[in-house]
Amino acid sequence: MSVSEDICLIGWGAIGARVAALLAERRSPVRIVAVAVRDASRSRRDLPKEAALISHPAELAGVKAKLAVEVAGRDSVLPWGRVVLEAGMDFAISSTSAFVDDRVLAELTKLAQARDAKLLVPPGALGGIDALAAAARLGLASVEHRIIKPARAWAGTIAENRCDLEALTEPTVFYADTARAAADAFPQNANVAVITSLAGIGLDRTRVSLVADPTALFNTHEIHAEGDFGRMEIRLENRPLATNPKSSEMTALNLVRLIENRVLPLLI
Numbered sequence: 013m014s015v016s017e018d019i020c021l022i023g024w025g026a027i028g029a030r031v032a033a034l035l036a037e038r039r040s041p042v043r044i045v046a047v048a049v050r051d052a053s054r055s056r057r058d059l060p061k062e063a064a065l066i067s068h069p070a071e072l073a074g075v076k077a078k079l080a081v082e083v084a085g086r087d088s089v090l091p092w093g094r095v096v097l098e099a100g101m102d103f104a105i106s107s108t109s110a111f112v113d114d115r116v117l118a119e120l121t122k123l124a125q126a127r128d129a130k131l132l133v134p135p136g137a138l139g140g141i142d143a144l145a146a147a148a149r150l151g152l153a154s155v156e157h158r159i160i161k162p163a164r165a166w167a168g169t170i171a172e173n174r175c176d177l178e179a180l181t182e183p184t185v186f187y188a189d190t191a192r193a194a195a196d197a198f199p200q201n202a203n204v205a206v207i208t209s210l211a212g213i214g215l216d217r218t219r220v221s222l223v224a225d226p227t228a229l230f231n232t233h234e235i236h237a238e239g240d241f242g243r244m245e246i247r248l249e250n251r252p253l254a255t256n257p258k259s260s261e262m263t264a265l266n267l268v269r270l271i272e273n274r275v276l277p278l279l280i
């Protein structure tokens with residue numbers, strides 16, 4: 013890795029801090045020049061020393077970077093995305109549940125086009141999205157996505173109204189609907205449903221089921237797709253992040269890959 017790149021992180025939670033730690037550990041030629049949080053008055057552990065801590069999109073005006081990576085939450089996507097893209101920076105989005113509102117995706121895409129910047133949707137906690145997106149070009153008949161997480165990962169969500177998470181003795185499907193409905197109802201657990209949909213057959217044709225498993229150790233994603241290309245089954249068993257059981261380690265790893273691919277001569 014030789015060329016270096018300056019980036020911003022929008023969010024310094026479980027995923028943002030993990031991405032920064034991995035980049036530092038791997039000595040990737042990347043400088044994190046700004047980190048955005050909600051509350052910039054609170055001091056942050058392990059913040060990269062060259063990073064400005066900011067909390068308002070207008071503060072990006074003084075920041076020179078080519079890429080901003082959002083790892084903050086659904087409500088942050090539009091306000092930060094507007095300023096990032098307006099400045100001509102590429103914008104990588106993790107809180108893809110923001111796109112359950114078609115207007116958000118339409119506005120950011122238009123802005124990216126106008127500024128010659130890129131709106132990037134990384135695979136998040138998933139893999140195999142390249143194959144799904146390729147297959148979709150020939151036409152897909154169906155895509156199903158099942159998300160299986162330990163019961164505790166669903167705590168604090170409307171799963172609690174549908175089953176007694178602490179009393180479960182076996183894997184329980186507590187929700188089944190379209191990807192749009194699932195990502196709307198579970199913005200911290202089902203961003204992936206939007207990624208599968210954008211790659212495949214859209215938010216209203218992609219079917220999602222959510223499972224709470226009292227004995228699960230992993231956040232598991234099972235995607236089944238059929239179409240003119242043939243059939244595919246994608247299954248990942250992701251280790252949850254120690255600092256947030258709702259989010260998977262793979263999400264941070266896919267962002268590290270995306271960032272490093274911007275500076276590597278060979279893209280894998």
Ligand SMILES: NC(=O)C1=CN([C@@H]2O[C@H](COP(=O)(O)OP(=O)(O)OC[C@H]3O[C@@H](n4cnc5c(N)ncnc54)[C@H](OP(=O)(O)O)[C@@H]3O)[C@@H](O)[C@H]2O)C=CC1
Binds near residue numbers: 024050052108
């Ligand atoms: N695409 C995918 O496959 C996946 C996506 N995700 C999504 O990624 C996002 C980040 O996840 P995670 O790191 O676990 O979340 P955390 O809750 O651990 O961290 C969120 C961070 O974002 C900051 N933040 C929140 N809102 C704003 C805002 N409006 N402006 C600036 N900063 C803000 C918080 O600031 P403060 O510290 O001040 O509170 C915090 O630092 C979530 O939306 C999550 O659902 C997660 C897993 C997979």
Ligand SMILES: O=C([O-])CC(=O)C(=O)O
Binds near residue numbers: 203260
């Ligand atoms: O990390 C995961 O397994 C998926 C996730 O939380 C999300 O899509 O929001």
